[in-house]
């Protein structure tokens with residue numbers, strides 16, 4: 001049904017791509033309406049949009065209201081401010097060793113404080129709502145990469161190295177013009193070519209700083225390489241890519257897909273797992289990606305979710321052949337294997 005922008009409400013679901021007269025994608029299909037989305041539609045003078053009749057996202061924000069999340073948010077903001085200062089100094093060739101050491105320690109402390117928390121992935125997911133800057137993305141990737149290192153039983157030293165690699169991996173993004181970095185919709189070939197330069201630009205800047213470990217510099221360069229050789233900037237294959245860059249690549253893509261973007265809402269972690277399960281197996285180190293998908297999904301065991309038919313369910317068992325479609329218990333206690341139903345999937349995680 002078409003509704004006027006004036007009566008569009010938070011939580012409604014946009015049914016088809018909203019495209020302006022120049023053919024530019026303003027908001028993608030299946031986006032859940034938020035204040036940001038309404039502002040964007042107004043900015044482009046869109047008068048009405050097609051929304052789904054019944055599909056409205058209802059969200060319990062018990063985690064976001066918790067004291068635990070408040071502490072996490074404060075800690076993230078502290079690290080974010082330090083990264084902001086430090087990145088700007090690095091880009092101006094004025095880096096400061098004391099400050100860099102402080103940041104590396106802050107990252108390790110934040111990981112140590114939170115890695116045992118069963119809600120950490122959800123808290124990272126929630127943080128994206130408050131800030132979608134490169135700094136928060138770097139912190140999120142640092143935490144997710146550290147977790148994956150732990151899940152892979154890497155040594156404490158290696159796990160800490162992953163955290164530091166994550167913190168600095170995307171510093172090169174700050175050399176990319178905002179008009180490309182935050183462009184809503186698809187980049188042109190020329191813009192994508194410029195975007196890809198953030199890897200080399202990041203490596204160049206970090207290369208000048210003696211105190212940073214070589215692993216950190218290398219991951220800034222190689223985190224977009226893919227095991228089948230389809231990545232950039234070098235297009236090298238699996239055995240040529242170091243283990244830290246391989247882990248950062250997985251953490252990076254997971255955080256990017258679960259993040260809110262101006263033109264589309266965050267994907268539910270189960271949708272992200274479905275995408276990675278479908279498309280990721282040859283792109284990433286098999287053992288790393290399998291461990292990652294397995295652990296992410298098991299972290300949602302017994303959590304409540306909304307199904308896309310409006311029902312509430314809790315996750316009871318992960319299907320090894322169809323990980324994004326687990327066995328769930330719906331209201332009334334009935335057990336349903338979602339892998340047996342084509343049209344039904346998990347819409348969002350409640351708590």
Ligand SMILES: [Fe+2]
Pocket residue numbers: 169170198223224252
């Ligand atoms: Fe990147």
